Amino acid sequence: MDQVFIRGLEVQAVIGAYDWERTIRQRLVLDLEMDWDIRPAAADDDLTLALDYAAVSQRVLDYVSASSFELVETLADRLATLIMEEFSVPGLRLVITKPGAVPEARRGVGVIIERGRSRA
Numbered sequence: 001m002d003q004v005f006i007r008g009l010e011v012q013a014v015i016g017a018y019d020w021e022r023t024i025r026q027r028l029v030l031d032l033e034m035d036w037d038i039r040p041a042a043a044d045d046d047l048t049l050a051l052d053y054a055a056v057s058q059r060v061l062d063y064v065s066a067s068s069f070e071l072v073e074t075l076a077d078r079l080a081t082l083i084m085e086e087f088s089v090p091g092l093r094l095v096i097t098k099p100g101a102v103p104e105a106r107r108g109v110g111v112i113i114e115r116g117r118s119r120a
């Protein structure tokens with residue numbers, strides 16, 4: 001399946017399980033790969049037939065910046081459902097990195113989820 005991707009989308013959110021984390025905003029970095037047949041859009045050279053990565057990016061930024069979850073797992077799961085429902089995306093892979101959570105983890109910690117994809 002073709003994919004439309006968004007990489008390194010940075011957003012600040014209230015995210016964390018500890019009391020001190022409930023009072024601050026922390027940086028998250030999102031990587032998103034969305035299954036999409038690009039051939040109809042390519043055949044007609046028509047954005048209305050494409051999965052608009054700018055529109056998805058803006059919706060993700062709006063949602064995450066307004067969210068307030070304890071776990072990155074919860075945010076990832078809710079966000080995946082939202083994207084699939086609102087943009088008719090049949091399957092996706094989402095990586096949420098919380099760069100500052102474990103200072104010794106130089107490239108961050110977080111979760112990777114896949115939804116709507118059959119296991120081969």
Ligand SMILES: Nc1nc2c(c(=O)[nH]1)N=C([C@H](O)[C@@H](O)CO)CN2
Pocket residue numbers: 015016017018021070071072073098100101102
């Ligand atoms: N699997 C997870 N582990 C941890 C999470 C999380 O969301 N998922 N969160 C924390 C704390 O909020 C941490 O980020 C504070 O530094 C710990 N472990």
